[in-house]
Amino acid sequence: MIKENSSNAVNKAFLYRSCRINGALDAISGRWKALIVIHISEGNDRFSLLKTAMEGITDQTLGKQLKELEASGLISKTIIPAVPARVDYTLTPKGQALLPILANLSEWSDM
């Protein structure tokens, strides 16, 4: 077995850590994602509510952001069998866990 020399181990640990941070930042970066998560947490949990609340976002952009947030496991979608059919978005546990970090980032940016 190749003995793990210290610099190798340090490199591996660093790469692992950097992928995690960059992965996290990718999931929430861009103009809209963090805001959508906050909006859903505040009850704007439908496409129409989000569209009204987020000045300047197009239907296409909002649809794409919601898909990406769903794919990242931050939100989940429930289709309500009404007429017309309704889609509700909710934060997953991972989405919920992001809220305090966003609050810290927001305070940090005031420093």
Place this chain on the structure above:
Amino acid sequence: MIKENSSNAVNKAFLYRSCRINGALDAISGRWKALIVIHISEGNDRFSLLKTAMEGITDQTLGKQLKELEASGLISKTIIPAVPARVDYTLTPKGQALLPILANLSEWSDM
């Protein structure tokens, strides 16, 4: 004086908050910035040390990232009057305050 109706106040509060979060994310997003802050915090506080520690980064990219981090107030530069002259980078209080948030983001990404 125009009476601040509640939705107006909510909108203003929201815009202010979204600018703060997006501002914070802009300052640390991208492939390298968060990593550079971590590296400097771990003692890789010179261009050559950073270059060695960050596989794949070019001189040009590292130089640009360091300038942007300095402009965002996360790091500061000290020119050491040696021969040849030496430049040391240090985290500002704002840079220091980012470290626990990056640690939280890193853990959050494992969820």
